[in-house]
Structure formats: C-alpha cells, structure tokens
Amino acid sequence: MSTVPRAPLPAGAAALEPAAVAHVSHCLRTLRSVRSFHRTDVDPELLTFVLDHAIQAGSGKNRQPWRFIVIREPAGRASVARWYLDTWQRLRAARDEAAAAVPDDARQTTAAATLAAHLGDAPVLIVVCFLPNPTNPADFFGGASVYPAVQNLLLAARAVGLGATLTTLQAFDTATTAPAAADGADDRAAELARRCARLKSLLGIPGPAVPAAVIPLGYPRRPFGTGARHPLASVTYGERWGHPWPHAAGDPAHPWSGAGPHPG
Numbered sequence: 505m506s507t508v509p510r511a512p513l514p515a516g517a518a519a520l521e522p523a524a525v526a527h528v529s530h531c532l533r534t535l536r537s538v539r540s541f542h543r544t545d546v547d548p549e550l551l552t553f554v555l556d557h558a559i560q561a562g563s564g565k566n567r568q569p570w571r572f573i574v575i576r577e578p579a580g581r582a583s584v585a586r587w588y589l590d591t592w593q594r595l596r597a598a599r600d601e602a603a604a605a606v607p608d609d610a611r612q613t614t615a616a617a618t619l620a621a622h623l624g625d626a627p628v629l630i631v632v633c634f635l636p637n638p639t640n641p642a643d644f645f646g647g648a649s650v651y652p653a654v655q656n657l658l659l660a661a662r663a664v665g666l667g668a669t670l671t672t673l674q675a676f677d678t679a680t681t682a683p684a685a686a687d688g689a690d691d692r693a694a695e696l697a698r699r700c701a702r703l704k705s706l707l708g709i710p711g712p713a714v715p716a717a718v719i720p721l722g723y724p725r726r727p728f729g730t731g732a733r734h735p736l737a738s739v740t741y742g743e744r745w746g747h748p749w750p751h752a753a754g755d756p757a758h759p760w761s762g763a764g765p766h767p768g
C-alpha cells in the first residue's frame with residue numbers, strides 16, 4: 505500500500521482518515537477496464553448506487569448535461585451489442601485501409617475487438633448521453649462535462665466490485681463533425697454519423713443528444729490488476745513545461761507510482 509502523506513492540515517481542513525484515504529487510493533489505482541464478465545445479474549439497487557455517484561460529478565455551470573440509459577433486458581443488450589460489433593467492424597476496416605501508417609497497440613486492439621465480439625455478455629449496458637449546450641453546441645468543454653460523471657460511475661462501480669469499460673466508438677458530435685460528413689468530405693465522419701444515428705434510433709435518443717459512452721458493466725471474470733502507466737516524473741513538470749517536478753524524482757520507485765496490495 506502506498507503511504508498516505510501526512511502533511512499538517514490547516515484549521516478547518518477535513519481530510520479522510522488515513523485508512524479511508526488508502527481505500528480511495530486503492531480504488532483509483534485498480535480501476536481497470538474490464539471486458540469480460542460473469543453472467544451474474546447486477547442488483548438494480550447497486551446500479552442506482554453507482555449512478556447516484558455518477559451524478560455527483562461537476563459540470564460546466566452545473567448544467568449536468570448527462571442522461572443515463574440502463575439496459576438490462578437481454579433483447580435490448582443484444583441489439584446494442586449487434587450495433588456495436590457492426591460499428592467496430594466497419595470502422596476497423598476503414599481504419600485499416602486509411603491509416604496503416606499509424607500503428608496500433610496490438611494488445612489494445614485485440615482487447616477492444618474481444619469486447620466488440622462479446623459486448624452483449626455483459627449483464628448491463630449503460631449508455632451515457634451528453635446534452636450539448638443549445639447556445640454553443642460545438643463547445644469542447646461541454647463534452648468535458650459528461651466524462652467526469654462517467655469516471656465517477658466507473659469508480660463507484662469499482663468500489664462495489666463491479667467492472668466496466670468506457671467505450672466511445674460511437675461518440676460522434678454532430679455539432680462539430682456533421683458539416684464534413686454532410687458534404688462527403690470525410691467518409692469516416694459520414695460513416696460515424698450514420699452509426700451514431702443508428703444507435704440513437706435504437707434507443708430513442710432525441711435530436712441533439714449525443715451518446716457519449718457505451719459502458720458494459722458486470723462482475724469481472726479476472727481480478728482487478730494494476731495499470732500500465734508512464735511514471736509520474738515523465739509526465740509532470742514543475743512551474744514550466746519541461747522542468748522536472750522534483751517531488752516525483754526517482755520514479756518509478758517513488759511510492760506513489762505503484763498500486764500495491766489491497767489496503768484492507
């Protein structure tokens with residue numbers, strides 16, 4: 505377990521107990537993308553717990569531009585899974601043709617392909633939709649107001665032993681990409697637009713709402729592992745870009761760089 509730093513607290517500051525911090529840390533460090541699930545059903549109250557934490561996330565101007573569609577019925581999951589696999593195969597084929605020069609991480613591709621083939625095996629699918637700001641629909645930061653809620657969802661799920669994966673295959677923002685798609689300038693954008701529209705019609709998602717994430721969720725077949733991450737020192741600067749952040753010196757041996765065993 506990483507040691508929780510014990511800095512002196514200013515008056516009125518309210519830190520969690522060190523043991524609780526260690527649990528939070530463990531949860532953050534072992535939040536993995538889970539793509540293989542037991543068929544065991546997930547109690548709807550547990551889902552409510554998870555969703556109730558998702559909506560605690562912040563959002564620009566507290567607009568809370570999110571909607572969650574929870575799909576548990578086998579027929580609904582199967583139709584989204586068919587859509588997902590078809591979308592994956594089409595986009596993959598287009599990508600293979602157009603972007604062979606940009607090599608993929610083979611492991612990631614295999615993992616994503618496996619998920620595409622088995623999405624319907626997850627006992628729950630949650631589609632998170634983003635409601636763009638009508639006065640500024642192309643606002644990049646608007647989109648940034650939905651993924652914190654997704655991350656909360658993933659963390660709350662992890663805390664109660666559920667695994668999930670954020671997927672964004674379908675995330676097609678009509679406001680920013682539709683013009684290229686409409687005039688045929690970009691075949692991939694046009695295909696994405698069609699795929700996104702298909703998912704919207706499957707789920708009755710209205711007008712401007714964007715399906716920002718499709719999240720399979722259930723009990724993982726494998727234990728949550730630790731993540732493969734670049735060391736903190738390689739991605740953190742002090743004061744200016746390129747200047748080392750001295751407190752991360754020595755990474756990856758730095759105690760905060762490893763997940764460690766479960767604190768409980």
Ligand SMILES: Cc1cc2nc3c(=O)[nH]c(=O)nc-3n(C[C@H](O)[C@H](O)[C@H](O)COP(=O)(O)O)c2cc1C
Nearest residue numbers: 535536537612615616619669670671672673731732
């Ligand atoms: C924005 C975003 C999009 C992602 N899209 C997919 C996806 O379409 N399919 C998939 O299998 N995983 C997807 N992932 C999961 C990543 O592959 C995963 O987070 C990354 O490989 C690190 O692995 P870990 O989460 O297990 O640590 C996505 C993650 C993020 C943050």
